[in-house]
Amino acid sequence: MELKPGYKNTEVGIIPEEWIASQLGTYVLINSGESPSKYQFSSCGIPYFKVEQLNNDSKYANLTPYRFLSGKTVPAGSIIFPKRGASILLNKIRILSEDSFMDTNLMSLTSTGDLDAEFLYYFLHYAGLEKVADTTSIPQINNKHINPYRVAIPPKVEQTAIAHALSDADALIQSLQKLIKKKRQIKQGAMQTLLNPYENGTLKAGWQQRRLGEVGNCIRGVSYNGDRDLFPHDTQQTARLFRSNNIQQANIDYRGLQFVNGERVKPKQIMQLGDILICMANGSKDLVGKSALFQSKDIQPYTFGAFMGCFRVIEANTDKNFIFYNFQTYKYRNYIDVLLSGSSINNLKPSDIESIEVGCPSLEEQKRISTILLNMDAEISTLESQLAKYQKIKQGMMQNLLTGRIRLV
Numbered sequence: 001m002e003l004k005p006g007y008k009n010t011e012v013g014i015i016p017e018e019w020i021a022s023q024l025g026t027y028v029l030i031n032s033g034e035s036p037s038k039y040q041f042s043s044c045g046i047p048y049f050k051v052e053q054l055n056n057d058s059k060y061a062n063l064t065p066y067r068f069l070s071g072k073t074v075p076a077g078s079i080i081f082p083k084r085g086a087s088i089l090l091n092k093i094r095i096l097s098e099d100s101f102m103d104t105n106l107m108s109l110t111s112t113g114d115l116d117a118e119f120l121y122y123f124l125h126y127a128g129l130e131k132v133a134d135t136t137s138i139p140q141i142n143n144k145h146i147n148p149y150r151v152a153i154p155p156k157v158e159q160t161a162i163a164h165a166l167s168d169a170d171a172l173i174q175s176l177q178k179l180i181k182k183k184r185q186i187k188q189g190a191m192q193t194l195l196n197p198y199e200n201g202t203l204k205a206g207w208q209q210r211r212l213g214e215v216g217n218c219i220r221g222v223s224y225n226g227d228r229d230l231f232p233h234d235t236q237q238t239a240r241l242f243r244s245n246n247i248q249q250a251n252i253d254y255r256g257l258q259f260v261n262g263e264r265v266k267p268k269q270i271m272q273l274g275d276i277l278i279c280m281a282n283g284s285k286d287l288v289g290k291s292a293l294f295q296s297k298d299i300q301p302y303t304f305g306a307f308m309g310c311f312r313v314i315e316a317n318t319d320k321n322f323i324f325y326n327f328q329t330y331k332y333r334n335y336i337d338v339l340l341s342g343s344s345i346n347n348l349k350p351s352d353i354e355s356i357e358v359g360c361p362s363l364e365e366q367k368r369i370s371t372i373l374l375n376m377d378a379e380i381s382t383l384e385s386q387l388a389k390y391q392k393i394k395q396g397m398m399q400n401l402l403t404g405r406i407r408l409v
Helices: 087-088 116-126 156-194 320-326 330-341 350-354 363-401
Strands: 007-010 011-017 022-023 028-032 043-047 066-068 079-082 094-098 105-111 150-153 209-211 216-220 238-242 257-261 276-279 291-293 301-303 307-313 356-358
Touching: 066 094, 079 087, 094 116, 116 363, 156 363, 209 350, 216 291, 216 350, 216 363, 276 320, 291 320, 307 320, 307 350, 320 356, 320 363
Parallel strands: 238 301
Antiparallel strands: 007 011, 022 150, 028 105, 043 066, 079 094, 079 105, 209 356, 216 307, 238 257, 276 291, 276 307
């Protein structure tokens, strides 16, 4: 392939002529953390980081409950990340905002001066720690992986320009994430008010308390044999199967579907518009009870697995959306938590769902309330679509800027 003018072919691929293909170890000092048993925890002092403190979405590692008064510190501006275990595969990479300690499961890279810290942060995110690590058994990274790792290094001024451009993209994404979080909090507050059947301790006029079993029924999911009854794709003899992972933040995620033998599915287990999909059993109690509204108009039949259930409204004078929003309240979550607290088995029965009491006004009022909440959801969905678009744009920027396909200087 003919090279574009101003580019050269190197062991790391085609890069601009001004860039250097070199070993990462040439540009950084490598440090590993020390055991916290050597230190005494304090309410003040220098921050100490463990892997779990890298779970936030920030570029910087700056929030930790652990502090020490003295010991070996890692300089501010250093890049830190996990050096062993599955956390490596999650790209938990952060920049230290101040001199800090870190534990034995973390590694740091400190620039020797010719490498911009933020440029290195974005490069490692783009490359992926798993490409640096030894992943043949338990993933791990040590000096022998970092030192010879080949990277494309632009001149320092271009590193800084690339880092600033990607930081601007991050700032836009983070502002949108904060707005979405705020909108969700506003919606949660609106639900607590609009769905509360009481005012000053008295049932509101025109409202009544009803058990869900009075307006519909809960159906348990399909039992099947994984070896015999699952297929790799849709056929005329299969139904699309929902499992717990298909419920994400009160919405149905259609990725990762399985396809189950239709002969295993009873007619009542075929989902209908307005059904509320529920996780009925899970190893994590926090996931039991999560729910989503089924709104697909796809002609392909959908069903749900044995650890799932669905609540189906059958009463004509009950709004399906209104009932669904009751599944998103703190009251519902507290009810599920109480049910599970007395058992070692994280499993709900259909009767547990049907016994839940909700406040029900007239059908007209139910529709008014659900319309307000649906509009809020639509606004949040629009913002989430924008967020996904900006995240995709940032990925494209990283691919082009960190390989020199697009130049900023």
